Amino acid sequence: MSAPVRGRSTRVRQASNRRPKSAEYRARRRIILRRRLVALLTLLSIVGLTYGVFFTPLLGVHQVDVHGAVVLTDDEVRRAAAIEPGSPLVRLDLVGIHERVAAVPRVAAVEVERQLPGTVRLLITERVPVGSVKLPDGFHLVDSTGKDYAVLPAAAPGVPELVLAAPSPADPATRAAVGVLNDLPEKLRPDVVQLSATSGADVKLTLSGNRVVKWGSSDDTPRKAAVLLVLLSRPGTAYDVSSPDLATVS
Secondary structure: OHHHHHHHHHHHHHHHHHHHHHHHHHHHHHHHHHHHHHHHHHHHHHHHHHHHHHHOHHHEOOEEEEEOOOOOOHHHHHHHHOOOOOOEHHHOOHHHHHHHHHOOOOEEEEEEEEEOOOEEEEEEEEOOEEEEEEEOOEEEEEEOOOOEEEEEOOOOOOOOEEEOOOOOOOOHHHHHHHHHHHHOOOOOHHHEEEEEOOOOOOEEEEEOOOEEEEEEOOOOHHHHHHHHHHHOOOOOOEEEOOOHHHOEEO
8 A cells, every 4th residue: 555655745746846847947938038028129129219310300400500601691501501301410411511512602611510419500611802803794802712702793892902814723823912912911901902913923012002012922921021011111102022132112
């Protein structure tokens, strides 16, 4: 009678041993499934966020701020930038925007910045005229680089007239003329009424009071200007500082 009892107790022990193992297995499986679910949800969130940022207006362009415009209007700059409203901010072609705005003749420099959540900032610097050239179609403004960038129907106030055949940064006469104007001291600038040149070595200035100054090339302009300021204290209408060591007044 004792053998069957031992068999039943053995089976009971085996069954009791299996139950804890089965519960532990289920608990571990739940943890694994939970971790997989969390990983899957995280991955889906990342994919969804990436898609929303890169391919939808979620973080699209809603505003284009323009700073630095003086003569140009903000809308003119925005039209040149040609930024499509709602375009994903992170995918904007900043180089293309820069090139389009920089191609506007009045723009000397431009910076393009992205600002989250949906703003593009355009910081521009406009060209400043150092002189104007009277041509058949009007008065052409020329900046410090010699670039002819705008045409006005009348002379710009406070800007000396430049007598040049073909204003351009590639023209030696233009480079010489603007080189002199760029290096003139502030004390002399208001007196310059006209500046002419046919080459890079025959610059001539006309000052207020019909005084004419033979300048020569743009080389050594600061020294020539210092000598001229001394000569202007003497009476005369014709000044020659092309060779500052042998300057004359008559």
